[in-house]
Amino acid sequence: MADNCHLLLWCVPLLPLLAAGIIAFLPDTKGKIAAKIAIAALAVSCLLALGALACVLTPGIERIPAALTWFTFGDVEFKVGLLLDPLSAGMGAMVTFVALWIFIYSLGYMSEDKRFGRFFGFLSLFCGAMLLVCYSNSLLLLFMAWEGVGLASYLLIGFYYQKPSAAAAAQKAFITTRVGDMAFFLGLIWLHGETGTLLFFDSGNGLLENGALTSLAGATTIGGLTVSAAASLLLLVGAMGKSGQVPLHTWLPDAMEGPTPVSALIHAATMVAAGVFLVARTHPVFAVGGDTGIALTATAWIGAITALYAALVAMAQYDIKHILAYSTVSQLGFMMVALGTGGVAAGMLHLVCHAFFKALLFLAAGSVIHGCHEEQDIRKMGGLRKAMPKTFLAYAIGMMALAGFPFVFSGFWSKEAILHSAAYWPGGKGPFVIAATAALLTAFYMTRQALLVFFGGSRSPETHPHESPAVMIIPLFVLAAGAVLLAVIGTPLWPWFAQWLDGKVATFHGGAMGEHGAVFLLVLSLVIVTVGVVLSWWVYGRGGGQDARATVARASGPGSSFIDPLSSKLGAFWPFLENAMGFDAFHQKVVIGPLAFVAGGIDMLERMIFVPLMGLCEFVVKGFGKLTRSTDERGINRGFDATCDGLKHRAAVTSAAQAGRIQAYLRAIGLGMALLLVLHFWLSAG
Numbered sequence: 001m002a003d004n005c006h007l008l009l010w011c012v013p014l015l016p017l018l019a020a021g022i023i024a025f026l027p028d029t030k031g032k033i034a035a036k037i038a039i040a041a042l043a044v045s046c047l048l049a050l051g052a053l054a055c056v057l058t059p060g061i062e063r064i065p066a067a068l069t070w071f072t073f074g075d076v077e078f079k080v081g082l083l084l085d086p087l088s089a090g091m092g093a094m095v096t097f098v099a100l101w102i103f104i105y106s107l108g109y110m111s112e113d114k115r116f117g118r119f120f121g122f123l124s125l126f127c128g129a130m131l132l133v134c135y136s137n138s139l140l141l142l143f144m145a146w147e148g149v150g151l152a153s154y155l156l157i158g159f160y161y162q163k164p165s166a167a168a169a170a171q172k173a174f175i176t177t178r179v180g181d182m183a184f185f186l187g188l189i190w191l192h193g194e195t196g197t198l199l200f201f202d203s204g205n206g207l208l209e210n211g212a213l214t215s216l217a218g219a220t221t222i223g224g225l226t227v228s229a230a231a232s233l234l235l236l237v238g239a240m241g242k243s244g245q246v247p248l249h250t251w252l253p254d255a256m257e258g259p260t261p262v263s264a265l266i267h268a269a270t271m272v273a274a275g276v277f278l279v280a281r282t283h284p285v286f287a288v289g290g291d292t293g294i295a296l297t298a299t300a301w302i303g304a305i306t307a308l309y310a311a312l313v314a315m316a317q318y319d320i321k322h323i324l325a326y327s328t329v330s331q332l333g334f335m336m337v338a339l340g341t342g343g344v345a346a347g348m349l350h351l352v353c354h355a356f357f358k359a360l361l362f363l364a365a366g367s368v369i370h371g372c373h374e375e376q377d378i379r380k381m382g383g384l385r386k387a388m389p390k391t392f393l394a395y396a397i398g399m400m401a402l403a404g405f406p407f408v409f410s411g412f413w414s415k416e417a418i419l420h421s422a423a424y425w426p427g428g429k430g431p432f433v434i435a436a437t438a439a440l441l442t443a444f445y446m447t448r449q450a451l452l453v454f455f456g457g458s459r460s461p462e463t464h465p466h467e468s469p470a471v472m473i474i475p476l477f478v479l480a481a482g483a484v485l486l487a488v489i490g491t492p493l494w495p496w497f498a499q500w501l502d503g504k505v506a507t508f509h510g511g512a513m514g515e516h517g518a519v520f521l522l523v524l525s526l527v528i529v530t531v532g533v534v535l536s537w538w539v540y541g542r543g544g545g546q547d548a549r550a551t552v553a554r555a556s557g558p559g560s561s562f563i564d565p566l567s568s569k570l571g572a573f574w575p576f577l578e579n580a581m582g583f584d585a586f587h588q589k590v591v592i593g594p595l596a597f598v599a600g601g602i603d604m605l606e607r608m609i610f611v612p613l614m615g616l617c618e619f620v621v622k623g624f625g626k627l628t629r630s631t632d633e634r635g636i637n638r639g640f641d642a643t644c645d646g647l648k649h650r651a652a653v654t655s656a657a658q659a660g661r662i663q664a665y666l667r668a669i670g671l672g673m674a675l676l677l678v679l680h681f682w683l684s685a686g
Contacts, residue, residue: 008048008055009135012092013145015041015048015274017128023121037105038124045131046096053089057500065137065201071142075640083137086501090136090352091277097482099127099265101475102482103361106261108471109370113259113613119159123265126152130270131278139188139198139207141209142281146184146242146274149175153271156520159256176251176374180241184278187234187624189287194219194227198326200281200613208284217288232295236302237614243275243332245482260366263321264359267328283344296340300427303336304329304434309581311441315448315566316577320365323449326580327402328358334418338434343421344496349490350414352497356486357401357411360479364395367468367476368453378430378452386466392454394476399450401483402530403443405637410486415439417490417498423521436528443532449542472661492518512666536593539565 019041023034067494092224097640101121119594129148136142158170192198195212197205203213216228239245244252256263266272279286279299286295304677317323331354338347369376371388385392401411419439422432489496508521567574576582 003221008120009054009084009675012045012048012052012096012596013128013131013135015128016124016131018430018620019126020121020128023194026117026121028115028117031118031120032111032115035103035107035120038120039100039107041124042096042100042103042127047209049089049092049131051092052084056084056086058431063201065199065206067137067199067202076196077135079138079197079202080137081137081199083200084135086260086503087277087280087293087348088135090348090497090501091273092131094271094352095130095134095273096252098272098479099123100361100450100495100638101478102261102264102359104258105472105475106294108469109261109366112258115159119156119259119579122155122159123150123261126156126265126270130274133274137200137202139282142278143184143188146238147181148277149242149271149274150174151180153255153266154179156262156266157255159258159262163257166257169251169257170584173255175530176248180238180248180275183240183241184233187238190227190231190234191216194231206245208282213284213288216285225368226289228285229294232286232288233298235278235285236295236299238335240302241276242278243272243336243338244306244329244332245275245302246309247583247587249306249310249329250580250587253322253325253580255323256319260321260362265323265326267358269522271330273355274327276332276339276347278398279336279339280344280348281501283339286339287342287413289343290423296342297427298334298430300338300340300422302424303333303338303340304422304431304438305333306330307337307438308335308434308441309333311438311445313577313580314445315441316564316574318379320368320378320381320449321362321376323445324358324365325379326363327361329445330442331358331402333438334415334435337431338418338421341416341421341427342430345495345501346414346421348415349497350411350418353401353410353414353483353490356479356482357398358392360398360476360483361402363472363476363479364391364398367391367472368377368395368465370468372470375463376508377667378449379535380459382456382459383454383552384465386561386570388467390467390473391476394473395454395478397480397483399446403446403532404524404525406529408484408487410483410490412525412529413487413490413492415485416521419520419525420518436524438531439525440528442528447533447536447621448540451536453681455541518555524643539569 005072016038019037022037026034066083067079067595070078070080072078103120106119106123110116113119126149129145130151132145133142133149136145154170154174154589157173160166171318185400188198191207194216195207197207197212200208202209206557213228216231217226219227221227221230237248241248252267252538256265258266286299287293289295307330310326310328311335314323314326314330316466317326317355331350335350335354336346338350366383367390368384368388371384371391374380397409401409404412404415419432419435422435423429424432492499564574572575579585
């Protein structure tokens with residue numbers, strides 16, 4: 001059975017990649033055929049991924065690794081292969097399932113686009129590369145697929161390449177993530193140099209098995225830092241780039257320039273999850289230094305800072321997709337907090353749950369944009385729950401799951417598990433306090449967005465919103481069901497997901513709520529959500545925002561006339577949040593500006609020194625060439641030709657003497673003999 005499960009794995013990523021290859025040869029006029037090929041390939045991959053998941057659900061089967069030699073360099077063998085274990089199986093099933101419904105949703109959302117078919121080709125390439133990331137049993141193969149994800153994201157973010165902002169966003173995403181990728185690549189090389197392998201599991205000889213981990217723990221580098229810690233920090237930088245952690249997060253909000261299904265795919269189930277998955281997969285290397293080692297400590301603090309930063313910025317955004325983008329950055333920070341504080345199961349549970357409710361929110365936002373005739377500014381919306389009741393219901397479920405509404409929604413339990421992990425981390429309470437604050441702000445800004453979009457009166461009377469077609473609504477409710485049903489596997493009473501990842505049989509634990517301060521944290525989570533929602537309602541609902549909202553509802557001007565009630569309360573801090581705390585300007589001045597200055601200096605040096613110097617060198621070389629040509633043609637060649645002509649003339653004379661007459665030959669012989677006799681007697685007489 002294990003062998004059959006492993007054979008299925010190869011087909012899961014290869015089918016979308018094959019579909020992308022086929023679509024690449026189809027003309028743009030065959031968009032519907034391309035869409036059918038892409039959806040059919042991913043649907044089969046989804047079934048196979050679910051079948052692979054069923055393989056590791058069987059008690060006693062925890063891991064099915066496989067490896068084959070890719071190539072040999074001297075005595076070194078580079079092996080690659082796929083791995084089926086609870087982590088990869090759960091990730092693969094989630095990616096295929098969520099992505100499939102995003103594909104279906106795209107049928108309606110992108111139906112009028114002239115490059116409809118090419119869009120599905122890029123989506124297939126994206127999913128195939130991401131699935132290869134999920135199932136890789138080799139850090140080298142994972143890195144190759146990781147780069148494939150980066151390429152596909154560049155193509156999708158810049159899909160509307162005719163827009164300068166989309167082209168710039170694609171370049172920004174590609175270059176920013178390359179910074180992290182370079183660190184990842186250096187860490188990969190370092191790990192291979194120390195352990196001699198990049199396979200995760202290889203019959204006891206793998207990178208994540210005891211022998212390699214022991215050698216990594218024993219080797220030290222600069223300042224006594226262990227190689228495992230140094231390599232882990234490099235891998236962490238790679239994960240920060242892909243998963244949008246501060247300060248490598250700036251590409252992620254700009255990625256909203258791509259079509260909304262791309263936003264859902266990138267921000268929910270695929271690209272941004274890759275960094276978190278990398279840390280989860282290589283967590284044994286991170287954990288070599290203990291729960292408070294430098295690698296895990298850095299992971300926890302970076303995640304906490306990112307969670308709080310993005311939550312603060314999200315409060316001051318007006319683009320419906322930008323709010324969700326910063327929300328994604330914040331939620332990825334929560335996942336990193338969980339991984340850094342030792343809660344791998346909590347981090348991965350939040351990743352899976354987040355995939356469902358964030359994909360739901362982005363697709364619901366896309367439905368709002370579609371219904372409002374491509375409007376994305378929430379200041380120009382309002383009262384949409386009546387015009388778009390189905391979209392509102394789906395959005396409300398996603399919003400409550402993300403905000404952590406208690407008990408019914410999966411986001412509540414996954415976030416509570418993260419807070420529990422951070423609260424009992426021996427490295428200190430800092431990440432816990434920051435994460436709890438970010439959780440409160442999450443409830444605040446998500447309630448704010450819901451109130452401004454769906455409640456009150458319309459702030460743009462000229463807009464006539466309408467509900468989206470069924471092909472866009474059905475995926476919303478499927479994902480909404482997942483956002484609710486996943487709550488079952490994450491409750492402390494039946495922690496099926498956590499026990500399954502640990503290779504244990506899940507059991508009902510009725511006393512879990514009374515252990516390790518679970519009741520306190522549960523109450524704290526309830527208080528956090530309640531305070532966040534109430535504060536947002538007070539500012540934007542029946543309280544402080546009522547007058548401002550009514551004023552704007554009566555205005556006939558654009559939504560930009562909206563005065564946010566919170567701006568007056570935060571004063572000068574509000575523009576700071578609106579500008580995302582100036583990270584783009586900071587990067588421009590600290591990184592891009594100096595690099596541009598150096599590049600300008602090099603350009604000036606090249607134009608003023610190297611180009612004239614090369615011209616001088618060209619003049620000298622050409623002059624020498626002319627001199628040697630003159631010497632060759634007028635001297636050597638003429639002398640050689642003259643010599644040849646002389647030899648030719650003498651040969652002709654000699655040849656003429658050979659007439660073939662015997663009398664002439666006898667006459668010459670006789671004459672010669674006479675001369676010899678004369679010479680002989682003359683010499684004898686002397």
